[in-house]
Amino acid sequence: MVLTQISEPVAAAAAPVARRALPTAGPLAGQVAIVTGSESGIGRETARALCAAGAAVVLNGRRADCLEATRRQLEAAGATVATSLADITDYAACEALVQTAIQVFGRLDILIANASISQRAYFLDMSPEVFKRVLDSNVYGAVFPLKAALPHLLKSQGSVTFISSISALNGMPSGSAYCAGKAALTNLAHTLRLELDGTGVHFGVVHIGFTENDDDKRVLDAAGQPVPIAYRKPRWQKTQAEVAAIILRHIRKRKQRTVISALGWLIAIVHGNFPRLGDWVVLTTMRRMRNFYE
Template structure:
């Protein structure tokens, strides 16, 4: 395993893979994407969907064994991917991640900032270091990869997609740090869209709703210990491949904002036009289904 860790942490010296732009009618043929947090979960399925639609994809994560297994599965499908272990909250790691992508594929057309951590605890009980860790993963875990990749994305007039959450639209009890981080990312996207309006770049946000996560997915409790995610009604959840397909469509159409799930879209509508009623409904749901918030 040590050999593999060194391999996927160190930019290779081989010539970039030649990316064809004309041999397929797939929508992302000839494009290169970097998907952070793509060793598992939604990030993994997004990377798979982009690769199935013709893209070359750089996979990223923190767990070498999980990243190796994802790479193996994709290679068996004939998908063009490479891997790099990197912590997206570390600036030097992000520079190395982008350098590795350029060495592997020679260009960069899209960035999906998916990597982040979440939590489930009421603010009164939440350790301040946990709050900071969650915010760092969502905010700097978006800012650092984007800043490192920016010269190449500008050159390709590429696409940037921030993975946010419907909870960023009006907040969610027991998710204060996560909601704050995702709301910051959403507003960052709006700001950058204004600043870069004449660059030809695409800046978008996808607000993820309830999703069927990996069984081993964990979030932080009040003291920073990993615990299972809160209960979610199965009938309200999208599958990970469904989410990935919607993210790919969002990128193809260069949309500014996409809100997923019917519940998510209803939440967005109610929060915008009937905020007081939306709060009353949320408070009622806390009493009716406390397992969703505890």
């Protein structure tokens, strides 16, 4: 039987929860994962891939209806999941998220910091509050779940994966706060690898390229209002399932860095070795394909 629990991020002590059995088949059998922002999009498909590999997964999101729909969808396919309705920029909520994994499944082996907010606005036009909101979601939205989860990951010698973007490898106009936040995750992972060397905990970063989005995906404009994401031609995009499979492979191989797509690797090489050329390419595409950024 597949069961689930919805845990609210509240300070009051929760009623005792019966421990649930973990899957016994698959390369990740016996392991427990948390995927932030797994109510939809890449997070949902990553949770699906983890479940297919034998892991039990704690789903997370801020929209109760989407979270419940994803839970039902995965359970119908035979997955073992629990849910935690939590804002990952709230540390107390992240503690409740981690406690869901411990109370329901008894352990934690994998943390995927996926949830974040993006933008579609130039820095000059953005209010400080909107910039901070985007930056907080990308930085503290990864730091807070990790801080709450780390004691348990040290016990299991587990794995931490930050979901970043190719935008962290080279600046992207109209994405200042998002790019800054994603770039911060690279140095955070590097620093933690050094600080926690010898503990057995894996820290990795996946730089995602252009990926198909759910129809209802929104980003913030300069005033903080939700707007559709900039249009990209389908031929430039990977499917969410393709990206999830790459993330799963990254975790299983405990890689330090994964850059998705040839474009991503090209950006990394050009930015690292020929930064002026990289700037010229971006500025040229801005002039010719302004809607790509706006």
